[in-house]
Amino acid sequence: MTSPAYGRPARIMTRREAALLSPTVLCSEPDRPALAPVAALQGQREWAVGAFEDVQRAAHQASVRETRLVLIAGANPGWLLRATKSLRAACASPIAVVAGPLDHDQVLALLGAGANLLIDRHCGPREVLARLTALCRGARRDETLRIRWLQAGELRVDLGARRCVLGEDAVQLSQNEFDLLVYLMRRSQQTVPPHEIVHGVWRWKHGDGLNTLRIHIGRLRRKLGDTPSGSRWIASVRGVGYQFLPPVAEFGDDRSEERLRETVATLNAQNDALYSIVDNLLAMPDVTALADAVVRWAVDRNFCDAATVFRLGRDGRGADISTLVASAGMSSRWTQSLAAGHPVEPGFMGAHAYRSGKVVQLSDVSRLAGRFPVTARMSSAEDLHACVLFPLFVGGRVWGDLAFVSRTVRAFDPARTAFLRAVAGMVSLALAALYGSGGDGGAEDD
Structure with missing residues (x-):
């Protein structure tokens, strides 16, 4: 047809x-x-x-x-x-x-x-x-309703009953405050841009809603006991967004044998994949081979539709530049367009990870053309949307980033994000080992 x-x-x-x-x-x-x-x-x-x-x-x-x-x-x-x-x-x-x-x-x-x-x-x-x-x-x-409860320390949220308990005390939240808390908890330890939060909680298509978000964040913090001098639950990352600070555990109310078998099967698959990439990383002779191995592994194992590794460096004029080291799932035209590297500027999503050292996660990059025009243009050309980007560290400094991208318009779920975060941590360790052994592939030191 x-x-x-x-x-x-x-x-x-x-x-x-x-x-x-x-x-x-x-x-x-x-x-x-x-x-x-x-x-x-x-x-x-x-x-x-x-x-x-x-x-x-x-x-x-x-x-x-x-x-x-x-x-x-x-x-x-x-x-x-x-x-x-x-x-x-x-x-x-x-x-x-x-x-x-x-x-x-x-x-x-x-x-x-x-x-x-x-x-x-x-x-x-x-x-x-x-x-x-x-x-x-x-x-x-x-x-x-597969996930029934979210828990972070003594804070417990019941998604089915829409109740929030802190210690032994119920926290009275409005509908919007509850939805905002759940949205942030499901992305715990990730810095989420304000525009993405507004869209995810209020579904607004017009106007930025930033003032409404600030008001609700302030109310939510007060009800959870956060103070201007110290944030235990929700932190502001200046110029980037908001982050729910503690790790969050998810609990389901379906404890059937079928669900248990499904969970065990998922863990076994992830365990096998993890052993495979660890063995590969240990055998890599240089940075380029290591980067190529991890992006191909991620796509071949179906954890994402595309993956990239960029390295942060400086050009001949001393300006920050992000250079593509390896990619999988991208077209040859896309990789050729980045052959000379890309300036680290505000419209480039990696710049925020480099500056903050935090994970950046978006459900649909193409909808944030106003905030990340460069990344939105690059991703839309490949029909890619959801992205989670992890900064990579060597010697305590940001070396570059590892990004996983999907064609869906839903953010990577917390379980998969946590798994990929562990992979990014291992890549950082493997990079540090290569630099320590001199196996940097001939790259110049930063």
Whole structure:
């Protein structure tokens, strides 16, 4: 289905539908042509979908990354059953199967293996889309309530009852104050820009809302016992944003065996990935090889859609410049545009990480063109949105940064962010070891 005027796939999916379905893991039967309705939907640019023919790779993707929908497409009933069992064991996301005509026993077997929806392959793409969006709408409430409590020390927030307790005392919060606290706690120890907070809490599309944010931050601090002379819970990072200071633990109210198996599977996958990158980093002879290894590992292991390592240095005039060391998942045109490095200026997101030494996380870089025009332009050209950027340290100074980027417009969830933070810490240690051993790849010292 193409547009005769432009030769591009006709628009089938709205942005709202794409956001509801994204990110999707698509597992297609190997060595078979793509089913027509699935192929038509795959052509929709707004839909963030990772496509795999290898069932184990698809299961790994669903286990280590946030997944809104798992879509299985094929014709062989035996393959469909094996794929459904493997993907159901890997995650609790809704599973839809698009397949040829199935008999009664085959339908029951797939439903028993964990499929939530079966769709006939001869349905048109619009009908398939309608069925998938209906499935994901029904799953949204369960997803949002998967985490029931947030806890940081003696501060405990009940998301289901919308209650906040500090020590043994209830903290009376307005609806906006509660939403603001939850938003910051879910991004604990990350400096979040004011514009991103305003959009995430109030969903404002017009006006900056900064005065409203300052008022609510002040009220929230007073109710939590923070004082102008010392912040225990919420800190201001001058010129950058706000940060919830203590680490936050998340607790779910679903303690079923299925959820336990899912959690164990995720931890095992992350553990295997961690061992793999540690072994690789120890064997790297220089900085370039190390950077290339970590970005390729992140993309190949499906922790992100693209990754980059930049190094902070100085140009011939003594001005700060950020130079691309390695990237994965980016186009050759994008990498060529950075061949000469990039000035460290306010519109460049890495500048804030270099200046503050803090993690920078954004849910959609393209919406912050006013604040980070350079980064927004660079990311939009690659259809990349969510980003988490970690400063890398050598000898107590910021050496550069490691960034992970996703095509979805939702921020990296806290669990994955914490995991990637550990990876960034190991990269910093590996860099320090290389410089200590003289294995700097011939780079000049800062």
